[in-house]
Amino acid sequence: MKEFLSNTDRRKSLSHLSFQRSAVLALLSLILCCVPAAAAEEAPAWLRAAASEKLPAADPKAPAIVLLRESNVVVEDSGHIVTTDRFAVKVVNRAGASAARAAKIYLRDTGKVRDLKAWVIAPSGDARRLTKERFLDVAVGEDALYEDIRARVVSAERDCDPGAVFGYESVTEEKSIFTQLDWDFSDRLPAHISRYSLTLPAGWSAKAVTMNHAPVSPVESGATQTWELRDLPYFEGEPFSPAFESLRPRLALSFFPAGSQKTVLGPSFARWEDVSLWLSELHDGQSLPDDAITAKVRSLTAGANTPIDKIRALADYVQAIRYVSIQTGIGRGGGYKPHAASLVFAKSYGDCKDKANLLRAMLKAAGIESWPVSIFSGDPLFVRAEWPTPQQVNHCILAILAPAGYTGDAVLDDPKLGKLLIFDPTDAYTPLGEIPLHEQNSFALIIAGERGGLEKMPSGKAGANSTMRNIEASVAPNGSVKGTLHEDLTGWTAVIQRASFRERGEAEYRKRVETRVTNGIRSAAIGNVKTIDTPHEDRFQVDAEFTSAGFAQIMQGRLMVFRPSILQSFDPLPFTDTKRTQPAILNARTWQDTVHVKLPEGFEVDELPDAAKVETAYGSYEAKSSAEAGLLTFTRTLVLKSSVVPADEYAKLKAFADRVSGSDQAPVVLVKK
Amino acid sequence: MVAPLSRSGDSKEEHSAQFKLDEDGTLSGSVRMTWTGHLAVKRRAALFRKSAAEREEYIKDEMKDQFGSPEINDIKWDGIDDSERPVSVSFAMKATGYVQKTGKRIFVQPAVFQRAFAARFPNSTRVYPVYFQYAWSEVDDISIEVPAGYEFDHPDIPPSIKAGDTVDWKVTARIEGKTKLVYERRFSFGDDGNLVLPVTAYANVKKVFDAIHEGDDHTFALKQAVAQ
Numbered sequence: 096m097k098e099f100l101s102n103t104d105r106r107k108s109l110s111h112l113s114f115q116r117s118a119v120l121a122l123l124s125l126i127l128c129c130v131p132a133a134a135a136e137e138a139p140a141w142l143r144a145a146a147s148e149k150l151p152a153a154d155p156k157a158p159a160i161v162l163l164r165e166s167n168v169v170v171e172d173s174g175h176i177v178t179t180d181r182f183a184v185k186v187v188n189r190a191g192a193s194a195a196r197a198a199k200i201y202l203r204d205t206g207k208v209r210d211l212k213a214w215v216i217a218p219s220g221d222a223r224r225l226t227k228e229r230f231l232d233v234a235v236g237e238d239a240l241y242e243d244i245r246a247r248v249v250s251a252e253r254d255c256d257p258g259a260v261f262g263y264e265s266v267t268e269e270k271s272i273f274t275q276l277d278w279d280f281s282d283r284l285p286a287h288i289s290r291y292s293l294t295l296p297a298g299w300s301a302k303a304v305t306m307n308h309a310p311v312s313p314v315e316s317g318a319t320q321t322w323e324l325r326d327l328p329y330f331e332g333e334p335f336s337p338a339f340e341s342l343r344p345r346l347a348l349s350f351f352p353a354g355s356q357k358t359v360l361g362p363s364f365a366r367w368e369d370v371s372l373w374l375s376e377l378h379d380g381q382s383l384p385d386d387a388i389t390a391k392v393r394s395l396t397a398g399a400n401t402p403i404d405k406i407r408a409l410a411d412y413v414q415a416i417r418y419v420s421i422q423t424g425i426g427r428g429g430g431y432k433p434h435a436a437s438l439v440f441a442k443s444y445g446d447c448k449d450k451a452n453l454l455r456a457m458l459k460a461a462g463i464e465s466w467p468v469s470i471f472s473g474d475p476l477f478v479r480a481e482w483p484t485p486q487q488v489n490h491c492i493l494a495i496l497a498p499a500g501y502t503g504d505a506v507l508d509d510p511k512l513g514k515l516l517i518f519d520p521t522d523a524y525t526p527l528g529e530i531p532l533h534e535q536n537s538f539a540l541i542i543a544g545e546r547g548g549l550e551k552m553p554s555g556k557a558g559a560n561s562t563m564r565n566i567e568a569s570v571a572p573n574g575s576v577k578g579t580l581h582e583d584l585t586g587w588t589a590v591i592q593r594a595s596f597r598e599r600g601e602a603e604y605r606k607r608v609e610t611r612v613t614n615g616i617r618s619a620a621i622g623n624v625k626t627i628d629t630p631h632e633d634r635f636q637v638d639a640e641f642t643s644a645g646f647a648q649i650m651q652g653r654l655m656v657f658r659p660s661i662l663q664s665f666d667p668l669p670f671t672d673t674k675r676t677q678p679a680i681l682n683a684r685t686w687q688d689t690v691h692v693k694l695p696e697g698f699e700v701d702e703l704p705d706a707a708k709v710e711t712a713y714g715s716y717e718a719k720s721s722a723e724a725g726l727l728t729f730t731r732t733l734v735l736k737s738s739v740v741p742a743d744e745y746a747k748l749k750a751f752a753d754r755v756s757g758s759d760q761a762p763v764v765l766v767k768k
Numbered sequence: 769m770v771a772p773l774s775r776s777g778d779s780k781e782e783h784s785a786q787f788k789l790d791e792d793g794t795l796s797g798s799v800r801m802t803w804t805g806h807l808a809v810k811r812r813a814a815l816f817r818k819s820a821a822e823r824e825e826y827i828k829d830e831m832k833d834q835f836g837s838p839e840i841n842d843i844k845w846d847g848i849d850d851s852e853r854p855v856s857v858s859f860a861m862k863a864t865g866y867v868q869k870t871g872k873r874i875f876v877q878p879a880v881f882q883r884a885f886a887a888r889f890p891n892s893t894r895v896y897p898v899y900f901q902y903a904w905s906e907v908d909d910i911s912i913e914v915p916a917g918y919e920f921d922h923p924d925i926p927p928s929i930k931a932g933d934t935v936d937w938k939v940t941a942r943i944e945g946k947t948k949l950v951y952e953r954r955f956s957f958g959d960d961g962n963l964v965l966p967v968t969a970y971a972n973v974k975k976v977f978d979a980i981h982e983g984d985d986h987t988f989a990l991k992q993a994v995a996q
Contacts, residue, residue, distance in 0.1 A: 155819070155821035156821065156822070156825065187819075188817070188818070188819050188822065189817045190817070606890075606891045609890055609891050609892060610886075610890040610891065613886075613887045613890035613891075614886055614887070614890070617887070617978065617981055617982050617985060618887070618978035618979070618981065618982055620892050621892070645978070645979070645982040648985075648986060648987060650921070650922040650923070650924055650989060651922040651923075651924050653922050654921065654922050654989065656875065656987070656989070671832060671836045671837035672837055673837055702870040702871055702872065702873065703870075704870060705870075705871060753865065756836075756865070757865055760865075760868045761868060761869060761870060762868050762870060762875060764870055764873060764989075
């Protein structure tokens, strides 16, 4: 899905300390450690100055501290962009040595790394420059079969003991099609000085937007503007938090040539409609159905009686086409233009925009209108409305004009285009009528010319993402149990199980069910595991039988104790830390357990768990139990609302999680008659 | 020539703790954990490159897995940088919500350091032999002072488990002065050198470790005392 990355995203993904390509870099470390270490040469003055900066106290967990993160960008009259980066990092402990590396990305057809030099200053103060043998030029590919992206890399991980300083300086050149740039002020490490400078030709203007931070005003000096932040904190991952990329301070820039000046640069985007117009030009001509497509559409929809049945038949077909990404001409916009639908149909493979475009062509042949949608696949909070650009997205899905009367969680009411059914043909497990979880509630661009624009994608309702479990069990006087489990899942909870089942295979999936049951019932053995996958009904069901000899604890032959929920508690709300620095993302979801237990002969109920009922802004929890005529009935329901809980509300969220967890553990006590 | 195997006593994990249990379910007290032999090497390898702050985080994270979000203070590591000595750590811990509660009873698991462990062998079938890298043993000496106004309700202990000379697990427990539970757990594995167990033995291996899991999950019930 990553082939839709913009040039800037490509660059960003390997810049400085991004660890996304850590596997490549780890390999480089192995290769490079065999090469002679370094040439004796004094470190440059800027690096010495950075290394001698007096630092404020940093988070003791930080493995390294960025001393300087600086980028000086010069846009030339011709539209060429020359960037000089300087970077210095101090290694605090051995884990932090992995920060001592550089990777400068370039596009083979439109860019190059003019220069890259790196140094290490040992804790003793001795400095050395890394020799040219230490540098490699490598192809960079993540998901794609082929890409034009390359990187000049160097690693000093093996050269840096705690206390060492690593630094590099690079000069890169590119001929971007964009008049937009963005800059991340920090990575996960604390940053002492982070500085970005932009120099434009005379008469050009720039507009800057600061994200995830109060607006930063530039200091102007001639044609150069400089934005600077200092002493940025260490980011440590927390459960359920937004992706780090959505939290760190970012600077987004759009610049505009003077008057009608011609450059090699592409269009400027002042509005999202402008982005829609530009992308429509790239997409629209590619989605024309040819005779072969039209014939296939006729064949696929022959048995479809309603418009939604037709859409489903075509969606299923395209969803099953193999995902293959081949990226060429990225520097000239190749990452944004799908291959012709006829070609993708003939070859029966393509990337996300190819698949969306093919489905669009097929729908067109069926007389159904649709539009491509550019979205960021990863974190719904990443795309920001205040920066109109194609560079914030990395994925392409489709908005289909919904048939009259069709409703559902994947329908978006667009003021200009009407009711749109959002569908991701690249996701093999999410059926029509559902949106992948990581795309829900995200800003996305509907590519529909002047009628297009940025829209918030729909998010699922708690009831539509449900895990319903029914357990029928019988406990014997010796504490053993036997019973049946029925799980009925809908929405993205069904998608997760469907993906697990299809990717792992039946035998492995059975083991996972077994582990899940065993985690709740000691010494359990399970059998007769059956799954029923009905994606068109948005359901995934699991049935199993279980037995356990050691389920209940018997005390001196008189008391019998067991948890009435039988299975393990609901997926825990992982809020055990006493404090938190980042917001928590809750996805809408419902869990419900209904348990019937036939009680053992000769025992009667002495104590049942107290009923629990909790209502909060984040969700609700209710549990109750009753016993009558030798049958125990226990029900519990946890409902989470879709929300982003600010860090300063964490205590309330934790109190809710603690209450749920505490209630889940309460046992039933039986006493011998 | 075959290199000699170490004995279970050579690689020992010891837990020594004195706890006080409050009526609200909070368990607090002092803890000392010690590792020798191969177990010490493993801990040392994980810790020797870590800073003091990271070593504190390491044990806090480990306790978090078992106790939710316990308060851990006064952490003192020893032996990480000296391969001639056992690795040990001592700390003060306070864990809320440790017990299971009903209206009139509290249920407490005395195998504090085996709490929340998943079954070692959850699956009923296996394709490859089970390979334990070395013999090892575990020693737990735990005392728990129960809250005032509560008394033990039908206390008992799980039966001992012995599988030849391969596995030996047993616990003893006594109640001192009606309010203090003294719990001792002893486990050893592999003293017969039987460290690679074939697939055909898997059902028995699972059965034994399931039984130990059950024994470790055993709870003591405390009931509000009837006024005399």
